[in-house]
Structure formats: C-alpha cells, structure tokens
Amino acid sequence: MPKRSALAIVVLAAGKGERMRSELPKVLIDLLGAPMIDWVLDAATDLSPERIVVVVGHGAKAVKERLAGRPVRFALQAEQLGTGHAVLCARRALAGFTGTVLVLYGDVPLVRTETLRDFLANHRRRRAAASLLFAEAPDPRGYGRILREEETGRFVGIREERDASPAQRRIREISTGILAVEAKELWSALRGIGRENAQGEYYLTDLPALLLEGGRRVEVSGADFAEVRGVNSPADLAAALSVARERVVAGHLASGVRVLDASSTWIDRDVTIGPGTVIHPFTVIRGGTRIGRDCEIGPFATLRGGAEIGDEACIGNFVEVKKSVLGRGAKAKHLAYLGDATVGEGTNVGCGTITANYDGKRKHRTIIGREVHVGSGTIFVAPVTVGDHAVTGAGAVVLRGRDVGRGETVAGVPARPVRRER
Amino acid sequence: MPKRSALAIVVLAAGKGERMRSELPKVLIDLLGAPMIDWVLDAATDLSPERIVVVVGHGAKAVKERLAGRPVRFALQAEQLGTGHAVLCARRALAGFTGTVLVLYGDVPLVRTETLRDFLANHRRRRAAASLLFAEAPDPRGYGRILREEETGRFVGIREERDASPAQRRIREISTGILAVEAKELWSALRGIGRENAQGEYYLTDLPALLLEGGRRVEVSGADFAEVRGVNSPADLAAALSVARERVVAGHLASGVRVLDASSTWIDRDVTIGPGTVIHPFTVIRGGTRIGRDCEIGPFATLRGGAEIGDEACIGNFVEVKKSVLGRGAKAKHLAYLGDATVGEGTNVGCGTITANYDGKRKHRTIIGREVHVGSGTIFVAPVTVGDHAVTGAGAVVLRGRDVGRGETVAGVPARPVRRER
C-alpha cells in the first residue's frame, strides 16, 4: 500500500510563448540567470517527490537538453490541445503511481517550496480529492475566478472570464492553475473533460467542477499573487524579474552582504557573495559570478560570465568584468573592461584599462601577475602575459604575444621595455 | 444649428513657472523628450475638436515657434491676471463658436484622451452648463476642495485652501481646473468673475459657483490624480516624469519589447523599438531614437539624438550613441562613444572606441563601413571614413581625413597602414 504522502509532480512545459518574442521555448526564457523552468524544478525537487514528469512540446529538444542531468522524466505533448490534455500526456510516465499528483507550470516560476508544502499539507489534512491554489489578484482580468457558495464560502468552481457575469468579474480570487489531485481520481476525471469551448481544447480548469459533480471533495488554498503570477508577456516577465530580484537581494542581505540599494541592484540567482562585501547602487552581477568577502563593488559595475573576485578586491565605476579571475585585493576602480583575464593579488588595474580579448574570430586570455601596476589607458591585446610586479606606462598598448617579464616596465604604442626612471 | 457635440479646446499656456528654475517658458519644459504642452495638445487633437486655442503670455514667441505647424490658433494674454482672464483672452479666437468649450492646461501634461472623452460624454449626457474634473489627492494641501451637499452629494462649489475650514481642509477631492462649459454660458459668466482676492486676479475657479447661483446645472466627474497633477515645481516634474515613464515603458512592453526592469529604464516618448529587442536595466533612450528588432541594449547605455540602431545590433555596457546610425548586427559592447557616426552592418566596434566628433568648434561625422573590425581603444578624429572590411589596431588614432581603405589595416598613433600579419 502506498504511503498517503507519496507525491508526484507534473510540470507543464510545452508552450511556445509567442508573446514573449523570443526564439527560445517559453520555459527556457531567462529569469535572473536561469531558465524559468529551473526555478520551478528547484521548488519541485525540494518537495522530495517520488517522480517529476516534465511535459514538453514546443522546443522539446531544447528543453530536454537544458534539463539533462536532472532526475526527471519527460512526456511529449505533440499537439497543443490544452492543459488537461497536457496532463494526460504524463499518464504513462506516472504509471503505477497512486499518491498525490501536483501540477505545476514551467511559466509560473516564482512559487516557493514552502508555499507548495503548506498547500499539500492542507490538501492532505482535509483529505481532499483535489485542491486548487488560488490568489487574490490586484487586477483579476483574464483569469478564471474562484466561485464560492455564498453562505458557507465553500469552493464550487472556476468561472472563466469570458463566461463570467459582471458581478463575477469583480471577484478578485483567481485560479493559479496549480492543482493537487489524487492519482486515482485524476485519470478518470480527465476523461470527462470535453473540448466544447472556443479553442477546442481540453482545460484542466474543468477538473475541479467535474470532481465536485462526482461528489468528491475539492478544496482551495490561498497564496500570494506575486508568487503564482504566470509569465505570458514581456510585461509579466518584468514583473516576475522584479519579485525575483527582491528575493535574491534579500537573501544576500540576510547573509551579511551590504547591498546598499536593493532597488538598483541586479543580482542573478546563482551568484555568491561573501559577507562584508559592499554592493553600491547601479550594479549588475550576473551569470555565476562569485565574489569574496569585504569587497567593494560598484557603483556602475557589471560582473558577468562567471567572474571570480577575490576577497577585499575593488571593482569601481564603469567597470565591466567578464569571465575573469581577480586575486585578493586586486583593484579596478574606473572605466575598465576585463574580459577573459586573470589578475593577480594586489594588482592595480589603472583607469581606462582594456583587455582586447576578441580578435574578430576568437576570444583570448590576458594573464596579469601579482602586484602589477597597470598604467591608465593600457590596452592588452590577448593572448598576452604580464609578470608579477611589472609596470605598464599610461597609454601602453601591449601587443599579443609580447609578454612582459617579472618586474619589467613597458610603455608606448606598441609597448616596449623602458628603463625605470630612478 | 451647431451640433450639440461641437467642441473647442482652450489650452492655457501663458505661465512663467519661476519655481521650475528654467529659462524656458513653463509649458516648454521637457517631459520625456517633448515639451509639456505637446502632451496636452496631442490629447486635445485626439478629441478632434473644431478649434484649439492656445493662450500664450510669458515666452509667447518661443511657445508659438515651438508649435508652428500645429493647427492651433493663438491668443495673447499680455498681462497675467488669472485663469479667468486667460480664458477671456481666447474669446476672439472662439468667435462664432457655440458648442462646448474644454479648458486644459499646458502644465497639466498627463491627462489622457480617454479620460477627457469620458469627461465630455458625462458632461453631455447630463446636459450640464458646465462640468468640472476632480481628483482624489493623497495630499490635498494647496488645492481647491470640492464641496458637496451633505445629503445628496451634489457639487455646490470649490473652496480655496485659504478660505477652507479645518473640516473642509480634510476633503481630499480637489479641483483639477479642467472644465467643460457651454460657450453660451461661458462668456456671460466670465464677466461676473471679480478680482476681489489676495492676488487681485480673475479666477476660473469662481465660474462653477456663479453658474450654480444663476440656476445652471454644474456637474463633476472624477479622474486619477496622477493624470491631472499640475507641474509647478521640480518635485512636481519628477512626479510627472515617473508617471510618464511608466506609461511609455508599458507601451513598449505591450508591443513586444522585452524591457527587463521598468523602474530603471528611461525611454523618451518618441522612441521606437522593434519587438524582440531586450532592454537591460540602467538604460537611457532619448530624443527620437529608433531601435530595430531583436537588439540587445544596455545595461548602462545611453542612446540619444535620433540614434538609429539596426536589427540585431548590440549596444552594451557604458556605451553612448548620439546621432549615429548603426547597421544590422553592428556591435558596440563596452565603453564606447559613437557620436555623429555611421557604422555599417556587422561591424564590431571594439571596447574603448571613441569618435572624436568635436574639434572645439563644430561637429564632424565618422563613417565606418560594413564588417569592419575596430580595435579596442581606437579613436577616430572626424571627419574620417573607414572602408568595408577594414581593421584598426588596438589604440589606433585615425586622424581626420586619413581615410582607411576597403580591407586595409591601420595601427599606431597616428594610425598608418600596416601589413597584415599573415
């Protein structure tokens, strides 16, 4: 006999998302450094389900590739015949499963694990055949409304916008589509869903009413709208990004990162930052960047492409660091571009320094040693290596392959060794 | 017999706006790339009125010049004797007009056409002699309050702040000053307005009470405060800019532009952007800029002065583009200034590139061909032309008139042709 608590999760991820104006399948659209579906699968995984089934369709190949390595099963929805049909496509992948099926959406990325945990706990405590997650929307237009019995307040169904009376349209409780349903009820109920609607599709929305008609218990639980808002358009994405950013920044603040202005700081979700580091306003930190302790970052700085910044380093105004490694205490305080570079401990990267990493075809690396004094306006044409304690003169153009030796001073265009003045 | 729906619009635009601390007449102060009065006249024009009369005074010449070409009549208010007097100045320009006169303000720039349309529809439906647009102000201080009969809620007059009782001061319904009034009532009523007040001016505010005293029907309609807030100070302007920016960004989001962070994006109202283009945070796009489809813009980018960016182009961190044309797929990804430049298709503008367009007296153009590889830190001293497929070395200073030929490689300070390495 299966445990009452057995859980399987179906994530619907077959949509195209034309309104997003992106070539990517919708669920692969980036949300602070990870595709939307990663957010959903992380929340799903934290629930320790027995199985996760991802229903793919548009861009199935790309989605499967992106999720390679995740312990999920895939189900193909070859034709887009609605959410009810999508869940039906997961049936084979759920063969033999007899517990609770939780339906999530690859384009509803911000739902939190603890919200889902509470939702499932309510579902089980109430011994419901199905439970629906709802939210109170500031502007409910376009959403299915939650209908309740007037006296008892009991949930009686979902009314789509197009079928709603003026009074029903004023209802602000809306269906998120997120559904927990006992497997044994699911398949038979899905068979009952028809496609007699404008789109000719099978809607999961109809499931609660069908179960209620069959005398089953269907309950609703509330969640914060910001968490369960779907992403169907650039405006939705902007709203989701705003919520996601706030969540990420709050996490860093809680771990002792001194973010000075949450509203003007953009930190991707997979960034790590050490305690004591100050993040000044107008700072963008993306894609796998790792920053040590007690650094100063910004204002007006971009770090990206897996940059690694050592403890006590300083990245200042109008500086971009891409796919570069900076040692402890290294400084690049103004107007610089460090791309595909390695900068040693204690090195000072002068204002206006550029690593010319791209030769028109490929990217190359610049390796700069420790305690180097890089003069203002130096250009390094990669690939090139600069030894420890070296010095470059202001405006030096260090050509590719013309490595600078340890302790050597170079200057000029192109840069040549010079005798040190005194 | 004139149609009941005949409409004339009077726009009051004679104020000086000393608190704005600008040399411009107040209504010419810029709001996201257009003078405030342009916003008002655009909304007015969309109502298809029979006539538009702009009452000018301070800076009359400048205002008339700015509006040259618009189908409006001007009326001069030589002395600033109040809003009632200002409307009276429009009398000759309205000679023979017998329909509804709508009074708008050149410094209330954000009122929307549909708000005015609803307002006028209410006015006509109620067969009022005059109608007043009111709003609920979060902080009503300084505004005239809407007085209503306690029992019926009927409008009975406007009470100026200085004359208001403590209880009246708590009223948050305020007069926007926007007024619809039947022409046949307007002129006789205006004659009744006195100047027995602190300023010795004729106030349009007195008109509703005068009409009510004469047994005429005066109605009020509500509008959103953010739309009808006047701009009298830098703080008001900042508030108006915030509302205007939100409106403009919402428009781009709706048309498929992927603005990632509405709150840190500054887009002027006359900017066009193609669908699929991603606007990263911390981006300023001003003055007539046109951006194609599927571009990447920002973060930390300024585009202005009628820049034209081709499809699939990329403008990255710390890049300013002014009055320049970039071809399809052109890239300027870091730390560059492109002013008065033309950049051909597929050209890569290296990090640190500068077009030196100003010789201390005049601006000159830099013309760069297709598929050019501009080395990092290149400076072009305009006027200068660079042929297709040319290459400049890192740190090259291309002097004025020293054009670079098709496929040619130049390097050095000043830049000279070099034999290509291999």
Add this chain to the structure above:
Amino acid sequence: MPKRSALAIVVLAAGKGERMRSELPKVLIDLLGAPMIDWVLDAATDLSPERIVVVVGHGAKAVKERLAGRPVRFALQAEQLGTGHAVLCARRALAGFTGTVLVLYGDVPLVRTETLRDFLANHRRRRAAASLLFAEAPDPRGYGRILREEETGRFVGIREERDASPAQRRIREISTGILAVEAKELWSALRGIGRENAQGEYYLTDLPALLLEGGRRVEVSGADFAEVRGVNSPADLAAALSVARERVVAGHLASGVRVLDASSTWIDRDVTIGPGTVIHPFTVIRGGTRIGRDCEIGPFATLRGGAEIGDEACIGNFVEVKKSVLGRGAKAKHLAYLGDATVGEGTNVGCGTITANYDGKRKHRTIIGREVHVGSGTIFVAPVTVGDHAVTGAGAVVLRGRDVGRGETVAGVPARPVRRER
C-alpha cells in the same frame, strides 16, 4: 530651581553591530556620507539641550575621535550589560542635572528633530514621569509590543516578543526605545531594573513598568516607523538609506534643483547643489561635493571626494569626478575620469580623458587651465600642468612634469609640441 524645560540627551553608542559585517563600530557606519551617529547628534543638537552625553563602548576610541569638536560628553560603558546599564553609565556625566533626560540611540539615525520636539512637548504637557515613543510597524516581529489597557487604551507596559502571547504578537505598536524621563525618577528606577533574563542584561525596556508600579505617570507618543527603525543588519541599513535618500532628494527638489528621477539619484547628505541644475537619472553624488547653478549632471555620473563643480558646467555619461575642481562652464561629457584635477573655466574635456593621478604610491594633481581643448582619449600623468587655451591631440599621453604651455598644442605618445595645422 531648574527650568521645567531643562533637557539632557543621552545617546547610546556602545554597540558592536556584528551583523553589520563592518570593521567600524556600528554607530560609525556610513549613512549617505555621514556616520549614523552624526544624524542622531544633529537632531539632538537642534533641540538645544543643556548637555549631550554619548555612551561609548565598542570602538570607543574611534567614536570619540570621530566626534571630536562636538560639544558632547562621553561616558564609557566598559562591559555591555544592556541598555539600562548603558544609561546608568551616563550618571556621572549627568551629575547635578535635574530636568528631562531624553534617551536616543546611535543606531536609530533617522529620527527627526520635529518628531522629538513634539514628543517632548507631549511629555511635558502631560506632566509624565516618563514617556515612550512608539511606532506602528508593518512587521512587528522582534520588537517589544506596546500593551494597553483594553478599555481606556492607557499604556501599561512593554512586552518582549519572547514573552508575548499569540494575541500580543499581533500587536503592531512597538517600542522604539526612545524615552523621555525625569532625571529625578530615572536613577532610582534604574536601580530597580534586574538582570533576570536570558541575556543577563539590564534592559531599559523594564523602566516604564517599574515607574508605573511605583505609581508614576508614563505616557506614550507615536512616530512614523520609517523614522525610528533601528539599524542592526545590512537589510536595515538598506531600508534606512532608502528613507534618507528620499529625504535628501526632497530637500534639493524644494530648493530648485531639477532632480529628474528621485528613485535613481543618490545624493549624500552634505552635498550642495545650486538651483536650476539638472540631475539626470543614474547619478551618484557623494562626500561633500558642491555643484553650482544651472549645471547638467549625468546620466551615469559619479561625483565624490569633495568635487567642486562651477556654474553651468556639464558632467555627462560615464564620467567620474573625484576631489577635483571644475570651473564655470567646463564640460566633461563622456567616459572620463577626473581625479585630483583642476579644470579651468570653459575647458572642454574630451571623451575618454583620464587623469592618471596614482603612481602606485601617492596621488598627484593635474592642473588644466581655462578654455583648454582636451582631445579625446588624452591621458594626463600627474603631476602635470596645462596652460590656458592649450590643445591636446586625440590619444595624447601627457607625461608627468611635461607641462603644456599657454596656447600650446601637443600630441602623440608621449605627447610633444606640434605645429598647429593652419
């Protein structure tokens, strides 16, 4: 007999603030260009108290040094035994004082003078033995709750979170800790405070209850939560910075500075800006910077380190100015770093100009005269002086000590005099 209105202020400033992850004593942590305690002492000083006593502990030496010159007395709290103990440490410094003692906190920086003035006026009017300032917290977790008698609403005590019943935890009125207490009641009541609590500390929080038990009158007054929120963590600091920034920007708007976007403008509290100056979005103005009238600043600009910008000057995109003086009408419109520089009237600093002020050991100054035309991409290696009306060519590297004469033109790497073309 002392006047009833005699006032002494005790500022508690002994805390370490480990959660701030800063090496500074907590009260010295920067809040928009001044240590938090400066904000508190400024508000305190504006109340014209007879004495101000600062209770120091952690980092006592640093705090005393920072406050040198302020007319305050210091009291040392050698061991951190709680707030009650801290006030007791001030007893000697308050010897002979018999009026009202106001207790403030060095880490509650945003309380305004007028709020305190109202609070003290209430305290005196009610002839209370002690008065407590409370606020309504959006999220009261972690704060002591204000308990009131159900029927009368009278204050009856403070309940710490850990001792609160579920119902009490829902109370949103919280104690700010700010206390006014008659000196003659204070010392005897403090003796009654025990340390029978989890931390084994003496809590000032217990004082109101003790006075009430003794039959004394204790009153409460309300304040805005944003003003009285303590700073205990990076998240608190971010919240305080947001409130402080809004307050500073509002002040500049009111004095005629045309800040276009309050939300993306960062101005330190000691910055002065002349009327008519336009501050574009994405601008950071720090540390004692002074800006004249009718300037244009930003977007994407940083001014800091006591920069002085003359009237009608222009600082544009991606420009950083540090500890530099710019004359009237000077311009640096794009991609420049001016550090430790003097720039004369009417001088145009070309795009990409850098002052190389740091030789790896010390900072040096660059002196540029009036009406100089600094070519794009010029690097000045300080110390160096450039005469009035001089010209530098694009990409010039002006070496240290190679001063440029009045009217002279230099170009090249390194820069040498050139005959002017024509």
